[in-house]
Amino acid sequence: MITSDQLPTVVQGVRVEQVEDWVVRRWVVPQPQDGGPDRGWLFAEIDVARIRLIRDLHDDLHLGDEAIPVVLSLLDQIHGLRHELRCLAAAVEVQPREIRERILDALAGTAG
């Protein structure tokens, strides 16, 4: 967990007030410090990685403030979907071989 002040040293080219704006827009959802959000935010690793992504979208890919939430929402959905697919795959994985093969056959049938 790191604080807002530490962010610029971890994510190159990002300004504290920029990130605070992103928090207000809820593009990033850090955890409030003990004693409430007035005392600042704590950023987990996933928040830092997300800030790095938003910086890339904003600075390098030149996406505007209107486009970024669209991209983030689609990415969140993709990660949600990938998670659900992995759960499904795991459920198939633990089935007896015969059932797994029947599922694979059926998949090949629908894909064709």
Added chain:
Amino acid sequence: MGKLYDVLGVKSDASADEIRKAYRRLAKGHHPDLHPGDAKAEEKFKTIAAAWDILGDKDKRARYDRGEIGDDGNPQFQRDYYRQHAGAGPEAFKYQSGAGFEDLGDIFSGLFGGRARASGGFGSGGGDLQLGLTVEFLDAANGARKRVTLPDGRSLDIAIPPGLRDGQTLRLRGKGAPGAQGRPPGDLLIEVSVAPDPRFERKGNDIHLALPLSLAEAVLGAKVEVPTVSGTVALTIPKGSNTGHVLRLKGRGIPGHGRRAAGDQLVRLEVMLPERPDAALEQLVRGWADAHPYDPRHGMEKGR
């Protein structure tokens, strides 16, 4: 010609602007976080980013052109991408969205013989709930509180922030379906449609309005009442105003909110003749026109 120029697909004499554009185009196509499932994207993006690191910097590019930096003279970019966190790990669920997968839930509940499933879907956090809400134009412009009833019977007071746009989605964290087995609840997503108002047209944070004027008001000037999103204001129409003139009411557009400054209202004047033909006006204008000819289509025949 250096290999790095090939990576970005530009000529070695390309301008800084051309290089920036080429990099942006490639980065959009290969950024690993925009291709969460493509393992090769990261390798490709590394090459592109390494080329951009040198060619995008005036000094480094000059040194590269002089041969002082080699094609692989740059330390490899080692960084972690968002997808590594969003895909797995203790925090992966934080931003993942299940919104819009309700149809999948249907598909799978059919597949599994109708066995009851947690509303959260696949054992992750609670599912997101989606709701549509229509608000009046003025409520969206000024902000309002709306009471909504959810499909499960709960009612909630929703704060519509001033200046909300048509189609915007409000996300209420933790107000969606409760999570199973100690997982966090889902979010409530409210997609807000803004009903149009025949008087006002919104462009950005400005409001456009057409204001009809009588002939007398346009010719002689007047003070008229004009509706704005925040109430009626008295507007002075200068003498000799014409159709198409635009008067700006500063700060009378969409109200400011947070760091956003208030927009303006732009009033476009439209001179209206009386609805019924009028003999007295005809006579007056006939007498006036003979003595004061003017050509309102001046310049039109030149075709530009």
